[in-house]
Amino acid sequence: MSELFDCRDAFVATLEELAEQDPRIVAVVNDSIGSSKLTGFRRRWPERLINVGIAEQTLVGVGAGLANAGHKPFVCAASCFLTGRALEQIKADIVYSQAQVVLCGISSGVAYGELGPTHHSIEDLAWTRVLPGLEIIVPADPVETAAAVRYAYAAEGPVFLRLSRIGVPRLLDERYRYEPGRAQVLRDGADLTLIACGVLVHRALEAAERLSDLGLEARVLNLASIAPLDRREIVRAAQQTGAILTLEEHSVRGGMGSAVAEAVVAEAPCRMKLMGFEDFAPTGEANFLLDHVGMSVDGIVDAAQRLVGEPLVAK
Amino acid sequence: MPLPSRLTTEDIPDLCQKMRGTLLTTIVNARMGHVGGDLSVIDILGTLYFGVLRVDPTDPHAESRDRFVLSKGHCSVALYTTLAYAGFLPIEELASFAAPLSRLNGHPCNRKLPGVETSTGPLGHGLPVATGIAIGGKLSGADWRVFVVVGDGELQEGSNWEAMMSAAHQRLDNLTLIVDRNQLQQGDRTSAVTSMEPLAERFAAFGWETHEVDGHDHAALESLLSSPNTSGRPRCLIAATVKGQGVSFIRDRVEWHHKVPSREQLATALAELEVAS
């Protein structure tokens, strides 16, 4: 088994590197210094770490205010509270007002495992994806996390970085640069396409290897850029492979799979299956939950085989 | 309504001490939980369930029951332990806390466990919901009461202050809020993050009947919580507590918000609790 990384480490290492160069960078937190791994940042720049207390609406509002005053705020909180509690602040103060704020949703998806559905953030893509002018990035590994932090820092408008803490292997090369609106083809294939983001990408790659042994060549796309969306690459996958299976640590309604489906249905209808969470998750650890809803490598292989075998229009 | 779980005032301290041992063991077995806050709130929960609340584990949804909401839902193990001792679930079931598919989720869920009034976990939800329950009780002329426990760090959520104004405006003297005032939150002392003093004066200024009480003094808690309120104002108890109360090396230390004791530390803690009881 390859080494597993907690992507929060790459997140804070990159943030500190940038903060060394740019004194405008500030971190804004809601009693979430430890969970955002910002104790080092606080030690180095105590005055640049603003803890508003357990108050997410104020957290996001303060972020918008700091941007107005010429700072570069990274607003860091558990993704569930950041996006759920402060959604209207995100909409009005950040996105509609185009405040240059980086919203860092920590421990998104089901990373909080046993803490349960109140702490899971499997709705955050649906909630944020509808806001025009908000870029959304779901990095798959530590390299992509670091690249996304650098990109978000320099971006012109607001960015939502959806970060995880679930251990993932390193998938990308150190030279990797994040490009908004570009899906990355990690593996080519003509029989179907697996489109994944975040912690599901390495599972998709493993499933593709297994499918290959079974005689099916799967293309694998890493869709870290949820907004803007690479419609061209998605449509190409639909046309060239005829079947798309999406994998995300999110509700099957309104997330990455839905974004893909919107592009597919408009431009190149093909067989599709969206995998993710259908319901509030039961009690369990993060990887257990991903397996439980069918996204184990076996589960993905199975779903892929069935998808390819299905007629385009079910009778 | 029958009160199978009510104890005499003398028995409650011993029971709470025993529950401390149970909750620590549960957390160590599950390798997760919020020890500090659990130990700080357990005397409040024990007093409520064994001395104050009119609830019946054999009929957990009885219309005439008193309602209790644990707004600081991260202290689920303290609640589960209390509910178990009160007969809402088998004490042995606590061993399944946080296990795959268990109904004892990391935060309490009313859809899974009878006795839990509303699912909590995100801070700042309990008081608004309890306010709604209290308005409902008033509307139907009911004589049952509503109790809600919040953390002091939790009071930084603005929703609490919105509900405080509303509850006072609605003259909800059927509502009692208990603030678990242990002076610590997740990452720091509460006073280092957002100062809230003078807290009692703030509540009073918001129109609440306000009391300050030792949150580990069962008799004092019981007498305030049981006394009828006809003031026309919602009641607030600011309960001075110590996070980690009962275990010397956990007590009043910020790092024990959700750190899990080792087996050796558990043994030490259980021995300390044994001696103290």
Ligand SMILES: Cc1ncc(C[n+]2csc(CCOP(=O)(O)OP(=O)(O)O)c2C)c(N)n1
């Ligand atoms: C809306 C929301 N934001 C953040 C958290 C994360 N969190 C869990 S417990 C906690 C600290 C709570 O402190 P306090 O209310 O004082 O509780 P206690 O110290 O008694 O455990 C925080 C920030 C949360 N559960 N909900």
